[in-house]
Amino acid sequence: MLNRVILIGRLTRDPELRYTPAGVAVTQFTLAVDRPFSNQNKEREADFIPVVTWRQLAETCANYLRKGRLAAVEGRIQIRNYDNNEGRKVYVTEVIADNVRFLESANREGGAGGGREEAAGNRYGGGGNRNQDPFADDGKPIDISDDDLPF
Numbered sequence: 001m002l003n004r005v006i007l008i009g010r011l012t013r014d015p016e017l018r019y020t021p022a023g024v025a026v027t028q029f030t031l032a033v034d035r036p037f038s039n040q041n042k043e044r045e046a047d048f049i050p051v052v053t054w055r056q057l058a059e060t061c062a063n064y065l066r067k068g069r070l071a072a073v074e075g076r077i078q079i080r081n082y083d084n085n086e087g088r089k090v091y092v093t094e095v096i097a098d099n100v101r102f103l104e105s106a107n108r109e110g111g112a113g114g115g116r117e118e119a120a121g122n123r124y125g126g127g128g129n130r131n132q133d134p135f136a137d138d139g140k141p142i143d144i145s146d147d148d149l150p151f
């Protein structure tokens with residue numbers, strides 16, 4: 001069985017960082033992902049997909065992602081439920097991310113992907129200053145060989 005999802009979209013608001021009673025970081029944000037077709041009025045529609053990140057990835061996303069930024073999320077779909085104040089069962093579908101790629105640099109408002117950084121559970125570089133922007137002073141061209149292009 002397989003439960004994997006890859007999404008590319010823009011954040012609808014700044015990520016919300018919280019900590020569990022055990023001190024584990026968890027971040028929630030919503031990704032607006034365009035649908036691949038237009039509606040009857042020739043307008044593009046989007047799906048608004050809730051995303052949850054945990055631990056170091058949660059802190060990294062909270063520090064560097066902002067509303068409107070383009071990001072790629074890789075993870076799994078999870079459905080959970082709870083009883084609300086009225087006693088009704090509420091079902092929540094969300095993506096539990098284990099990999100987030102920042103597709104735009106912080107220095108380019110609305111620009112198309114200047115720098116790319118990857119934040120993943122245990123692969124994100126430890127040490128160093130966590131508050132330092134990984135995109136600061138990044139305006140250099142990216143050297144990509146033709147073998148690395150997906151097309």
